[in-house]
Every structure is written in C-alpha cells, then in structure tokens.
Amino acid sequence: MAKTAARQPVPARRADAERNIAAILEAGTRLLGADPAASVADVAKAAGVGRVTLYGHFPSREALVDAVLDHAVGLADAALQDESLDTAPAREAMAGLLRTSWEVLDRHRRLFVAADRVLATERIREHHDRPLRRVRRLIERGQREGAFRTDLPLPWLVTTFFSIIHSAAQEREAGRLAATDVERVLVETMLSLLSRAETTAPS
Template identity: 70%
Template sequence: MATTQRRTTTAPAPQRRADAERNIAAILHAALRALSADPAASVADIAKAAGVGRVTLYGHFPSRESLVDAVFAHVMSQAEATLAAEPLDDLPAAEALTRLVASSWEVLDRHRRLLVAADRALSTERIREWHDQPLARVERLIARGRDEGAFRTDLPVSWLVSTFFSLLHTAAQEIEAGRLDRADAAGVLSATLLGAFRAA
C-alpha cells in the first residue's frame, strides 16, 4: 500500500515539468518579440505577452538580466547554426571575410534591438562569451589570411578578432542612434574591416 501511495503522490510531477517547459518556451518567445520591438520592454510586459504572471516568470528567470541572458543564448545558438553553414574555406581570405561580414551582419541586424537590450542588461564579458563560437571562426579566418599573406601580421590575432566583434556591435548602436543607415552597414563594415586587416 505504501508503494502505491508514493506513486499516487508523485504522479503529477511529469505534468508539472511539462507545464514549466511550456511556460519557459512561452516566456522566451514573448521576450524575444518584446525586446526586439523595444529593448526597454519591462518584465511585466513580457509576462503579459507570454500569458503568465510575474511570479511565474520570476520563478524561471529570477531577474531581468537572467531573462535577457537566456533569450540572447537562444538567439546566438541559432546564429551559430546559420554562420556555420557559410562555405568560406575554399574562398581567398579577403573574399571570405567579406562574405562572413555580410552573413554576420544579416544575423545581427535581424536581432539588432535585442543586442541593444543585451548591452544594457549584461556585461560586455558575458556578451563576448556568447560569441565564442562565431569569434573562433573569425580567428581561424584571420590566421588563414595571415598565412596567405593577405592579412597583416604586425598586430595580434586576438586584437583583430576584437576589432571585428566591436565594429559589428558598434554598427548596431550607430543604426539605433540614427547615425548609420542600415542599408549601408554591411558595405561600411566590410570596407572598414578589410582596410584594418589587409597586409600593407
């Protein structure tokens, strides 16, 4: 009888887990939409859009920062899959850089306002951590370009990688501030980075 009773008591657990997973998915989806529309969207707005209460939202994400972090992680996972599909290895390094800038900017521009929200909520180091895989691809490309004699060797690879990362993020901020036309961003980035990386 005791065994039967224990089973009866613990039976709702899978349903609770399923409910929690549905709530988390709804919250992340609502947060992505809300922050992409307005980087300053409040937790209350996100909870309302997700169809949950603030207590439920905070039960899964104890702070706005943790929620933004989770949304950003989800987006970066999708971005990595997109960038990994780019066929860069057979292209000359300079051409591959232009292609990578274009594809990276396309992904970043799609989530430009989410990046603004991340910049406001997360540390620069945390945002950089979520870019580890894409930046490793940039690092490999720069190293190959140096081997080919196409890219400069007088500056550390790590500095050139940071330049790539910083300029893409700066472009998003400049567009948000109205100082750069989004239609010009990919071309401006390519010209700037090629100028910075090209061997003398």
C-alpha cells in the same frame, strides 16, 4: 512549490517547465527585439505564463535579458553555418561573414541594445563565443594563406570584428549610419584592418 510537487509527477513538471522556458525565450526575443525597454510583465503576458512562473525561471529582468540574448545568439550562430567560410578566398569569405553577421544582428538590433543597457560588454561577448570561434578560424586561415596580417595578436583581430559590428548596431540605432551604407562600411573597415599597413606607424 513543495505542494505542487506532491500533486504532479516529476517528468510532467519538467516538460511544463521546458515548454514555459521556450515560450518565454521566444516571446522575449520577439518583444525585446521590437522594444529594448519591454518589461518582464510584457514578456510573461506574450509567453502566456504568469509573472511568478517567469520569475521562477529568471529571477530578474537582467537574468531574462541574459537568457534571451543567449537564445538569439544561438539562432544567429546557426545562420552563420556556411561551408564557403572554409573554402572561399579568405577576403571574400570575410566579406560574406560580415554581411551575414550584420543581417542577423540588424534583425535583433534592439535586443542587443536592451542587453547593452543591463549587461557588461564582457558578458555580451561571452555569449558570442560560438560565432566568434568561426571568425577566429577564418582569420587564422587567411593568415596561413597570406591574405591577412600576422603582426597583430589573433585575439585582438577577433575582438575588432565583434567591436566593429556592434559599433555599427549602435550607430544605426543612434541614426549616425545609413542603413544602405552599413555593409560597405563594415567590409571596408574590417578588410583594411586585416590588411598589412603599407607604412608602419610613426615612431
């Protein structure tokens, strides 16, 4: 590293590094999305960089998967930008948010499976902080408008959104849920859960 530094001016090195990182994240998203078992060597090859270069930026497969997940969630969050989230009736907006979220997650389903194999659930959830803020904002609005229940803690309702949609990804991957049934199942489940139960729990 010290020798290279002496030969190449700093800005050019930084630009190279940024280009390499972008290529690695793009290739990682693509390859892990196709095969959750894709290796670091496969990703380096597809990105057109050497393994040493890749390990220079991402010191382990876990670190690579972590960075690729973060990259993919950033793309997903962009897809969730939709002003109807703030204007449509809350239940309709929730159904729309579930459908769009599922569409994006389903596209990256295998990448999520790859992440689930090497990262703790809490870490995966941290990466979803931005999209989950949208979920939280919508649930809060629905509560203010009387469409959603207020007897359960708000963070818990946000968690159930995360948990249910990721369960659907697991169920799809395991072949226990039909592709054609996912959207209906997600919308029915989440809206039932957000509605005040008619009968309270037996004591």
